[in-house]
Amino acid sequence: MSRISDQRRFEILQAACEEFQSSGLQETSVADIARRADVGKSTIYEYYPSKEELVKEAGKWLLEQFLESLRDSFSGDATLTDKLCRYLDSFSALPSRAESDDMVMKNMIQFMNLVGMNALRDEMEMFQQESCNIIAHALSDAAARGEIPVFADAKIAAQMVMALLNPVSVGQLRRAGLENAAKEAVQTVLSGLSHR
Numbered sequence: 001m002s003r004i005s006d007q008r009r010f011e012i013l014q015a016a017c018e019e020f021q022s023s024g025l026q027e028t029s030v031a032d033i034a035r036r037a038d039v040g041k042s043t044i045y046e047y048y049p050s051k052e053e054l055v056k057e058a059g060k061w062l063l064e065q066f067l068e069s070l071r072d073s074f075s076g077d078a079t080l081t082d083k084l085c086r087y088l089d090s091f092s093a094l095p096s097r098a099e100s101d102d103m104v105m106k107n108m109i110q111f112m113n114l115v116g117m118n119a120l121r122d123e124m125e126m127f128q129q130e131s132c133n134i135i136a137h138a139l140s141d142a143a144a145r146g147e148i149p150v151f152a153d154a155k156i157a158a159q160m161v162m163a164l165l166n167p168v169s170v171g172q173l174r175r176a177g178l179e180n181a182a183k184e185a186v187q188t189v190l191s192g193l194s195h196r
Helices: 003-023 030-037 041-047 051-073 080-096 101-115 121-144 154-164 167-175 181-194
Strands: none
Touching: 003 030, 003 041, 003 051, 030 041, 030 051, 051 080, 051 121, 080 121, 080 167, 080 181, 121 154, 154 181, 167 181
16 A cells, blocks of 8 residues: 555544544544545545444554553653553543543444444454553563562553553543542552552
8 A cells, every 4th residue: 555545544534533523423424524534535435435444444543543652651761650640641631532521432332333342352352452461561660660569460450450540530530620630540559559
């Protein structure tokens, strides 16, 4: 595929995600996406034969973006607390671009109804495993530096961190005026893990 073709595919996916986020999956038409991407409908159909295929590819693309954001959050020499706060910051910023958290949840439900629960099963499992690996590695590094206690199984600890640190909840707390919500949530979870 040429660079122009790759760029066009990216522009269409980006426009689709923006349109889905602002209008909802069911309410968004291919014409809406074409208008936002500044292309004709036929151009979109050259890349994606149906709206369902476009939604599926947009879901895959978003998961890739989330993983890239996660990798960035855990890169560098920052403390584990700072890395986890960056993780929450990067993910909790996503819902704020939508009208509300309810719109995000509505889009997720519509997405599953439109493409089916199994459509992205492999991608979701890969995303979950890779997220867990990234966080487990950060926990192991922090334990080696003495920031936190050593865990018998860093992957189990990583699963607990992922389950307990909910970016949407932290975003809601921030919008309610609690500026230190991410840091307090991280410290609470890490202190709970250290008292095992």
